[in-house]
Amino acid sequence: MKKLLVILIISLFSNNISLADIKLSCEMTNWNENESLGEEMGEIKYTNLQPSSFSAIIEITSPGKVIARLIGSSDTGNMLSPFVGTIDDSRVLMNNKISKLKERGTDFRLDLISGRFQMNSYIGDYKYWWLQKTGICRKVN
Amino acid sequence: MQKSKLNFILLTISFLIIFQSNVIAEKISFKNCKIIEDPTGESIHNILNDTLKEQGKKIIPYNKKESLKKINDQFEFVNRTFNLETKIVEVVRKEINKEKKSHESNFEIKDKNTLSIVDMIERGDISTAKWNNEKNTYEFEDTNVVYDVYYYKLSEGIVERYRYSGSFKELIKIEKCESNFSLPNDDGDNIASGSGFFINKKGYFVTNNHVISKCRSKSKITFKKQDIEAELIAKDETLDLAVLKANVKPDNFLKFSNERPEKLQKVIVAGYPFGKGLSDDLKFTQGIISSLKGYGDNSNELQIDAAINPGNSGGPIINEDGELVAVAVSGLSKDITEGINFGIKSSSVMNFLDVNSIDYKYSKSSTFSFGNKKLNNLLEKSTVYTYCN
Numbered sequence: 001m002k003k004l005l006v007i008l009i010i011s012l013f014s015n016n017i018s019l020a021d022i023k024l025s026c027e028m029t030n031w032n033e034n035e036s037l038g039e040e041m042g043e044i045k046y047t048n049l050q051p052s053s054f055s056a057i058i059e060i061t062s063p064g065k066v067i068a069r070l071i072g073s074s075d076t077g078n079m080l081s082p083f084v085g086t087i088d089d090s091r092v093l094m095n096n097k098i099s100k101l102k103e104r105g106t107d108f109r110l111d112l113i114s115g116r117f118q119m120n121s122y123i124g125d126y127k128y129w130w131l132q133k134t135g136i137c138r139k140v141n
Numbered sequence: 142m143q144k145s146k147l148n149f150i151l152l153t154i155s156f157l158i159i160f161q162s163n164v165i166a167e168k169i170s171f172k173n174c175k176i177i178e179d180p181t182g183e184s185i186h187n188i189l190n191d192t193l194k195e196q197g198k199k200i201i202p203y204n205k206k207e208s209l210k211k212i213n214d215q216f217e218f219v220n221r222t223f224n225l226e227t228k229i230v231e232v233v234r235k236e237i238n239k240e241k242k243s244h245e246s247n248f249e250i251k252d253k254n255t256l257s258i259v260d261m262i263e264r265g266d267i268s269t270a271k272w273n274n275e276k277n278t279y280e281f282e283d284t285n286v287v288y289d290v291y292y293y294k295l296s297e298g299i300v301e302r303y304r305y306s307g308s309f310k311e312l313i314k315i316e317k318c319e320s321n322f323s324l325p326n327d328d329g330d331n332i333a334s335g336s337g338f339f340i341n342k343k344g345y346f347v348t349n350n351h352v353i354s355k356c357r358s359k360s361k362i363t364f365k366k367q368d369i370e371a372e373l374i375a376k377d378e379t380l381d382l383a384v385l386k387a388n389v390k391p392d393n394f395l396k397f398s399n400e401r402p403e404k405l406q407k408v409i410v411a412g413y414p415f416g417k418g419l420s421d422d423l424k425f426t427q428g429i430i431s432s433l434k435g436y437g438d439n440s441n442e443l444q445i446d447a448a449i450n451p452g453n454s455g456g457p458i459i460n461e462d463g464e465l466v467a468v469a470v471s472g473l474s475k476d477i478t479e480g481i482n483f484g485i486k487s488s489s490v491m492n493f494l495d496v497n498s499i500d501y502k503y504s505k506s507s508t509f510s511f512g513n514k515k516l517n518n519l520l521e522k523s524t525v526y527t528y529c530n
Contacts (some may be wrong), residue, residue, distance in 0.1 A: 061257045061290055062249030071308050082305040084259055097286045101263045132195050 013128040024110075026137035027051040027115065028076060034130050041128045052076045056137065058092065068094055068108070080119075083108050110137060143523035148461070150353045171221040171298055171318035175213045178315035182208055185261045221300070221318065223248065223293070223486045230258070236452050256293040261286060269500055289313070295322040296530070297358050299404075300492060334528035336412035336456030336469070337362065338426055339394035340494070340501040343386070346453030347490060349525050350376045356529035363421075365387050371527070375497035380485060381470055382442060383455075393522035397487045397503035398464035402443055406430045408466055408485075411520040412456025416528065423524055425517075427478070430466070433468075441489040443467055456524060459483045463502045463511045463519045465490070 020114075028035035029051050036042020043133045052075035059070040066087045070079035085094030088111055097105035104122035107129075111117070143340030167443040183203050191368050217235040224230070229248070233243040248256045265281030273280045288305040298320030302313040334350030339345065346362070354361045359370045364387065371385040409427045428447030435442025445458065458467040494501050511519065 031196055041230050059290075060251075061259050062251045065249055065257075065259065065287060067259060067290060067305060069305065069310060079308065081308045082310075084261070084288060097261070099263075099266070099283055101261055112394050 016075045021060070024056040024058065024137040025053065025101055025140050026056055026070075026135055027053050028133050028135040030132075030134040032132040032134070033129055034132070036096065037123065037126055037128075037130060039127065044132075050075075051135070054079050055140075058087070060087065066092060066094065068092075070108075087112075115139075146285055147217065149485045167188040167225050168236060169225065169295060169320070169322045171223075171320055172218070174219040174221065174298075174300060174316040174318035176209055176314055178312070179205075179209060179212065179315045180311070181313050182212070193372055219316070219318075223295075225250075229318050241254045248291075249470040251292070254295050256295065257435070258289075258293075260289040260291065262289060269305055269356055273295070278445075290442065295320060298322075329330045333417040334413070334475050334526065335452060337385070337525050337527045338411075338455075338457040338465075338525045339391040340384075340397075340499070340527070341366065341394055342499070344391065345499055345501075346371070346387050346525055346527075347382065347468060347494075350381045350525060352454070352455045353383050353529060354378075354383070354520045358530050360385055360527055360529040362389075363528075364391075369456055374499065375493070380489055382468065382485060382490060384494065384499055391523060394442040395459065395463070395465045395519070395523045396500075397491055397501060398462070398466050402431060402433060402466050402486065404430055404432050406466070407461055408445055408447055408458050409461075409516065409520075410445070410449060410453060410456060410458050410469055411524045412449075412453035412469060414431070414448075414452040415452035416452050416526070417439075421526070423521055425520070431481075435483045435516050436471075439483075441471065441485060443486055445482050445484055448480070448481065449482035449484075455527065457520070459516075461511065461516075462504065463516055 018093070029049055031047045031049055033045045034042050034046060042105070050111055053070040053073050055073075055075045056068055058066050060066050064086055066084045066085055068085075069081045070081040070083070071081075077097055080096045080098070083094035083096045085092065085108070091137045092108070092110040092112065094108045095105055097103050104125060105131075106119055106121040109120075117135055119133040121126075121131040123130050143144050145268070154256070166414055167281050183205070186203045186208070190203075193200050215236055217237055218233075219232045219235075222231045222233075224238075228248055229245050230248050231243055231245050232464060233241060233501075235241045246258050246260070248258045251257045263284045263286050265279065266283040266285045268283075269282035270277075270279045287495050290303045290305065292301045293299070298315075300316040300318065304311050304313050308413070333352055335348055337346040337348035337352070340347055352443040353373060360373070361368045361370050363369075367438070369387050369389055371387040374384045374386050376383040407427065407429055409425055411423055411425050413421075418472075426448040428445050430443055432444035434440055435444060443466075445467070447458070449471070453469045456469045457465055465488050466488045468490055469482070469486050472481050491501065491503070
C-alpha cells in the first residue's frame, strides 16, 4: 500500500512529457549591439553574419526543467555554457552565469515552433541587453 | 436522509484527510551510501602521477578498489532521506571521530524512478588563485559558476553526480545506497528469471546470458531465503553464458566433469522452471544424453531428453556422480516435439571460465555414484534462483 502511495505521489508530480535529450543544429545569423547602457534602450547596431554553426544539447532534468550545452565550431569559437531553465510546448527559456550567481548573465530563448533563437547578454543589473545574437536552430535526430 | 448524507460527506472528508496524511508521511531512504565510481579521483591521481614522472620520481598506479575504500572508510555512514511531499532531501553524513553533519536540498521528480537536483555553484576561479601565507590557503580574485546535476535512481539506490562546466559534462561520482524503494513490478513481475549454480566457494555462479541480458537493474539470487544482488563478471553472447558474483559463501558448489559426455549417459537437470510461479522449491528432471551435438550441428551443445522448461535456463545438468555435464539452455517447442532439449557442454563452460580467469574445480576421477540424498543435498546447496527487473 505504501509503495502504491509513493508511486501515486510521483505520478502526480511528474507528467508524461518525453524526457529524452533534444539535439539541435543551429546557425547564428545576427550580432546586434546596444550602444547605450543607460536606463533606456539605446540605438542598436545590427550586423549580419555569415551563418555560423554551433550545436546544442538540451537535457531535460525533470518535467519542464532543462540544462543545455552549446558546442561551438570554428565559426563561432567557444560558446557560453551551460544554460539552465525551463521548457514548455512552445519555447525554451534559459540563463547562463559566468562568474557570479547574482549576475544577470546571458538569456537564451528558443522558439520551439519557428526554431528562432535569441541570446541576450547583460552587464551587471542593466535593464537592457548590450549584446544580442540571433539565428535559427533545427532539431537533429 | 439528510443526516445520512451529512455522515457520508464527513466520512469522505475523513478518508481524504487520512489518505493525505499517509501520503505526506511517505519517505524514501537511501542508507549506507558508498562511492562506487570516482572518475575525478582517478583524474587527479593521474595528474599527480604526471608531475611525479616529470620530476623523475616513481609513479604510483591508480588502484580503484583501494582508492574507493579509502574514501568510503572516512565515513561511518552517509544516508539520504527523500520527502516526497516537501520535495526535500536530507543528507546526513557521519565522518569517523567527527560530529554528524546534515544538509537539505530541494529535488525535482524526473520520472517514476528518478529524482534530480540541479545545483548552481559559485567557486574560486583557479586561474586567479593566489596562495595566502598568513591564512595558509588559496585565495581567488574571481569566481566562476558551475552546475552540478544529481540523479537519484530510486529502485537501484544509485546517486549519479554530473558536472557541467562550459561545454563539458563529466561524471563526477556514482554512489550506491541501500534503497527501501521498489517499483510496483519489482515484487513479482520480473523481467527475467532463471537458474544458476555456484562454481566455487567465492560466490561465483554461472547462468545463461539470456537470463541476465535484458535486466534493467542488477541480477539477484535467492540465497538462504534472502535476495542478494550479483555483479556481472563476464558474458558470452554466442555461447549464451554469463558468470556473476554474489557476495555470499555457498555451502557447496558443482565440480566439472572431466570425462567426455557419452550418448545414453544418464543426466539430471536442476532448476526453477517457470520461476517461483510454480513453487519456490528446486526441481529435478532426469533423462539421457540423446546426441553430442546441439541444434544445427552445434558442437558446443548436447541434446538431452530430460525436460527443460522456461526458468530452467542456466541450471546445471549433472551426471550421477554429481559432476557438471552441461548447462541447460533451451528446448524445442513442446507443441511439435517431445524431449528435445539442449545444454551447453561443460567443456565450453570451462573454456569460457578459463579465458575470463575464473576459478572452478573439476573432478579428477569418478569413483562411485552419489545416492539420491547426497545428489539432492549437493544440488540444493549449489543451485540458485536468479532474477532481475
